[in-house]
Amino acid sequence: MRVAIAGAGLAGLSCAKYLVDAGHTPIVLERRDVLGGKIAAWKDADGDWYETGLHIFFGAYPNMLQLFKELDIEDRLQWKEHTMIFNQPDQPGTYSRFDFPDLPAPINGVIAILGNNDMLTWPEKIKFGIGLIPAMIKGQKYVEAMDQYSWSEWMKKQNIPPRVEKEVFIAMSKALNFIDPNEISSTILLTALNRFLQEKNGSKMAFLDGSPTERLCDPLVEYITARGGEVRLNAPLKEILLNEDGSVKAFLLRGMDGAPDEVFTADCYVSAMPVDPLKVMLPHFWKQMDFFKKLDGLEGVPVINLHLWFDRKLTDIDHLLFSRSPLLSVYADMSNTCKEYANSDRSMLELVLAPARNWISKSDEEIIAATMAELEKLFPQHFTGDNPTQLLKSHVVKTPRSVYKATPGRQACRPDQKTPIKNFYLAGDYTMQQYLGSMEGAVLSGKLAASVIAQDSLLDAVNSSSDYNTTARKVQMV
Numbered sequence: 001m002r003v004a005i006a007g008a009g010l011a012g013l014s015c016a017k018y019l020v021d022a023g024h025t026p027i028v029l030e031r032r033d034v035l036g037g038k039i040a041a042w043k044d045a046d047g048d049w050y051e052t053g054l055h056i057f058f059g060a061y062p063n064m065l066q067l068f069k070e071l072d073i074e075d076r077l078q079w080k081e082h083t084m085i086f087n088q089p090d091q092p093g094t095y096s097r098f099d100f101p102d103l104p105a106p107i108n109g110v111i112a113i114l115g116n117n118d119m120l121t122w123p124e125k126i127k128f129g130i131g132l133i134p135a136m137i138k139g140q141k142y143v144e145a146m147d148q149y150s151w152s153e154w155m156k157k158q159n160i161p162p163r164v165e166k167e168v169f170i171a172m173s174k175a176l177n178f179i180d181p182n183e184i185s186s187t188i189l190l191t192a193l194n195r196f197l198q199e200k201n202g203s204k205m206a207f208l209d210g211s212p213t214e215r216l217c218d219p220l221v222e223y224i225t226a227r228g229g230e231v232r233l234n235a236p237l238k239e240i241l242l243n244e245d246g247s248v249k250a251f252l253l254r255g256m257d258g259a260p261d262e263v264f265t266a267d268c269y270v271s272a273m274p275v276d277p278l279k280v281m282l283p284h285f286w287k288q289m290d291f292f293k294k295l296d297g298l299e300g301v302p303v304i305n306l307h308l309w310f311d312r313k314l315t316d317i318d319h320l321l322f323s324r325s326p327l328l329s330v331y332a333d334m335s336n337t338c339k340e341y342a343n344s345d346r347s348m349l350e351l352v353l354a355p356a357r358n359w360i361s362k363s364d365e366e367i368i369a370a371t372m373a374e375l376e377k378l379f380p381q382h383f384t385g386d387n388p389t390q391l392l393k394s395h396v397v398k399t400p401r402s403v404y405k406a407t408p409g410r411q412a413c414r415p416d417q418k419t420p421i422k423n424f425y426l427a428g429d430y431t432m433q434q435y436l437g438s439m440e441g442a443v444l445s446g447k448l449a450a451s452v453i454a455q456d457s458l459l460d461a462v463n464s465s466s467d468y469n470t471t472a473r474k475v476q477m478v
């Protein structure tokens, strides 16, 4: 089958990859002139890369790791020491670590938590451990049911001292969904904690060895095109055209630079766009359906990614850092963590600013000034004295609507990859899969969409053929 896929983020590219594996011909249609969506990156005039987001790959990402294996690019993941490092705002310039020993889960996680005495006291650790017991015993069913509570509400319900939230979970919820614990659904943190505690290497982190567009999207495109698929940039979906029965007749693509619009037909159609543009583009007839109506409950959350190039080294830490700053979320010195960005003389900090609600409309200059003021608090030793660190250059990338805002109740709004429309499917990190709004979730959603398309095509083949041999051949191909 020819399958038209709108969106060349990880979900669209993964869907296309698994469709070519199943013998189909995907054509990916991307609005922008760059691959990757939320993992897109650009090279500036000096040849330096800047990215939509600082991206971390976790040991608990089975579908992503499988994809790297299938593309034969596993060596591009740079695995870091199994630890989590937090800044200590009360003691500027110092760090606190949760070190995971090389032991089976959950023992390694328990030792990591018990071994950290900087951030939590023993009574706090014990109360937190007791509070987590239902999630560990009852598993995912309990975790899903807790979607009715914010993390702050859940912690209160479990009698966990508020200081645990302040010390650890403001940083964690900002890292996971760019919002604070009083907003984030407890399902998000419980899902992450369950994975981190139940899988030995679940919380182990890797950085890609270069820009995500070149090092991950390009090999995906090569794989897809080598097997008969196609990926077109500058091909924005403008409208979904319908047949009389409500199924998709064609994708109408907006003509670029004065070119006329193009009617693009295929055997079936996938939206791998984020939920926000999809909602705008839903045909009137579909909007009445409960399946599509519930998308109204999903909306992308704003986030800002900053890149700051300095005239000297600020850290030698080769890892992700949780800033624990009110303005910032996680950051990393990419001159240490990423092979292609390596520099032994100068630091390049990549930082995520979240929550970004009050910052997204501010100028780059205001955002950089506020970030520099925050860095001066984190690293006073570099910014004071006779020869303070100089900022050489910067890039700010704003994403006004990034991953869906995972507030309580959102799980019920997330749609399946299979829709009530017979030739229309969904892929995207917001669609229902167990990895929430993440790269792993995007890859898995694309894989699931490809799998239902292949199944439906198999059923069609069986239904439309009375000849046993033809059907058997089609089944084999699928």
Ligand SMILES: Cc1cc2nc3c(=O)[nH]c(=O)nc-3n(C[C@H](O)[C@H](O)[C@H](O)COP(=O)(O)OP(=O)(O)OC[C@H]3O[C@@H](n4cnc5c(N)ncnc54)[C@H](O)[C@@H]3O)c2cc1C
Residues within 6 Å of the ligand: 006, 007, 008, 009, 010, 011, 012, 029, 030, 031, 032, 035, 036, 037, 038, 039, 052, 053, 054, 055, 056, 057, 235, 236, 237, 238, 272, 273, 274, 277, 303, 304, 305, 352, 399, 402, 403, 427, 428, 429, 430, 437, 438, 439, 440, 441, 442
């Ligand atoms: C700052 C930041 C940091 C992050 N950090 C991490 C992390 O550390 N770990 C992690 O796992 N995840 C992280 N994420 C989340 C991760 O990037 C996303 O979950 C994932 O990349 C989403 O992929 P997607 O394919 O579902 O959507 P997208 O990447 O948004 O792709 C959708 C594509 O559709 C295209 N499109 C939109 N409209 C149209 C149209 N009309 N026609 C055609 N195409 C269209 C878009 O241009 C885009 O290319 C981060 C995200 C951000 C923003």
